[in-house]
Amino acid sequence: MHQMRASGGLWFSYGGFRGVVDPGPGCLVHLCSAVPELNPTALDGVLLSHRHIDHCTDMNVLVEAMMEGGFVQRGTVALPEDALRGEEPVLLQYLARKVENLHTWRDGTRLSLGDRAEVEAVGLLHHGVQCYGMVFRGEGLPPWGIISDTRPFAALAERFSCCDILVLNVTLQRELPGLDHFAIPDVERLLQEMAPRVLLLTHLGRGILSRDPETLASSLGSGRTDVVAARDGLVVDLQAGTLHPGGSFAPAWGSHTERFLKETTVSISPEPSSKEVLPS
Numbered sequence: 001m002h003q004m005r006a007s008g009g010l011w012f013s014y015g016g017f018r019g020v021v022d023p024g025p026g027c028l029v030h031l032c033s034a035v036p037e038l039n040p041t042a043l044d045g046v047l048l049s050h051r052h053i054d055h056c057t058d059m060n061v062l063v064e065a066m067m068e069g070g071f072v073q074r075g076t077v078a079l080p081e082d083a084l085r086g087e088e089p090v091l092l093q094y095l096a097r098k099v100e101n102l103h104t105w106r107d108g109t110r111l112s113l114g115d116r117a118e119v120e121a122v123g124l125l126h127h128g129v130q131c132y133g134m135v136f137r138g139e140g141l142p143p144w145g146i147i148s149d150t151r152p153f154a155a156l157a158e159r160f161s162c163c164d165i166l167v168l169n170v171t172l173q174r175e176l177p178g179l180d181h182f183a184i185p186d187v188e189r190l191l192q193e194m195a196p197r198v199l200l201l202t203h204l205g206r207g208i209l210s211r212d213p214e215t216l217a218s219s220l221g222s223g224r225t226d227v228v229a230a231r232d233g234l235v236v237d238l239q240a241g242t243l244h245p246g247g248s249f250a251p252a253w254g255s256h257t258e259r260f261l262k263e264t265t266v267s268i269s270p271e272p273s274s275k276e277v278l279p280s
Contacts, residue, residue, distance in 0.1 A: 002206075006026055015116030017116075019044055021047045021134070028065065032255065051130075080129070118137055146168075168200065201230060
């Protein structure tokens with residue numbers, strides 16, 4: 001609500017497939033202004049973990065961008081059943097009818113991402129909605145995963161044990177009964193059961209952000225796992241396991257917006273005119 005950290009979700013490129021996970025508030029704006037350039041019309045898919053508003057507000061605009069304004073039937077959309085056909089669906093029906101590959105998650109099912117990769121759905125436990133984590137695998141590619149909003153449960157570490165790099169939504173500084181979110185003590189317990197090469201903490205709540213999340217994350221690391229608090233614009237090289245700060249969220253040189261503006265400049269007369277303004 002206060003945008004202490006951006007809420008636009010995660011862009012990935014894996015085995016040649018370009019996708020966005022959980023396009024929340026500001027996602028389209030952040031994509032268009034990101035450096036390195038991220039072009040929303042070049043998307044191959046939009047993947048939604050659950051229907052809560054902080055994860056899905058920009059879903060329809062991204063799906064429409066992926067289909068070039070709805071004029072081209074292409075792309076993959078994967079989402080829970082209740083986000084598609086529930087009492088308050090979050091994907092508009094006119095877009096659902098135009099998507100080339102519309103997929104509803106089921107625990108343990110796998111979805112092909114092009115010719116080289118796939119993603120497996122992992123059922124999570126979160127506040128009365130259908131919610132899923134994702135494990136990405138591909139031939140010759142490092143496996144990685146995303147644990148979206150959930151309370152901890154016994155099989156979680158086992159289901160994500162193959163991941164070299166794991167993205168984990170951690171909202172709470174301390175455990176609060178009745179809230180289906182990970183807290184810092186839950187992270188400590190998870191790392192006793194599994195050891196990804198890199199653990200990226202994101203979806204950080206105000207309690208964590210009011211402290212020094214980078215130092216807090218570092219204190220959770222071990223000789224087996226580097227724990228990192230994600231920052232806006234962070235870029236992760238999955239193959240090398242390296243992290244790069246990324247650019248600022250402004251229409252800077254090298255962003256999609258900057259390039260698009262240069263290619264579609266308009267000429268505006270300094271004097272009042274009844275003539276139509278056309279692209280130069």
